[in-house]
Amino acid sequence: MYKINEFAEMTGLSKETLRYYAEVKLLEPAYTDPSNHYRYYDDGSFFLAILLVKLRGFGFTIQEMISVMEDESFEHLEDLLIQKRNNIQMQIEDLHLRIEEIDDFLASGKEENE
Template identity: 80%
Template sequence: MYKVSEFSEMTGLSKETLRYYAEVKLLEPAYIDPKNHYRYYDDGSFFLAVLLGKLRRFGFTIQEMISVMEDESFAHLEELIQQKKRNIQMQMEDLQLKLEEMREFLESGKEEEG
């Protein structure tokens, strides 16, 4: 069993994030001491915490993460990640077009000066 501070260090999730994930029933502690209310996590929680950290980095919303956790088979996880990839690709293409427009705009300004 790991105290919250140890588990936070192991997983890279802040104590506040772990507390919030417990509140929304995304990642609940394996044990809560009834006397002092300290929360403890176990090895089984580690995989889920790492997965949640990855999903958050991939841009998953809390609701999407809850959906993944509720689907214990993770059947739709690959599909959701593929959709996130497509969205990021579209955003990158859009940003690339904006960069090109900016470059052209700046170039046209230099031509008018000269």
């Protein structure tokens, strides 16, 4: 079992984030000592925490991460990752179009000044 300080160091999640994740039932401690309310995490918690770090890095919202964690079999995780990838790809394409529009706008301003 790991105290919250140790677990935060191991996972890269802050103590505040771990407390928030417990509050929203995203990642609850394996054990909370009733006498002092210290939170303890185990190796299973470590796996879930690393998954959450990855999902957050992929741009998942808290609600999306809760959906993943509620599906304890992770049966739909691949579908969600593919959907997230497709959404990111569409955002990239949209940003490329915006860049082209800005370049066109800049070019048209230069042509008028000549």
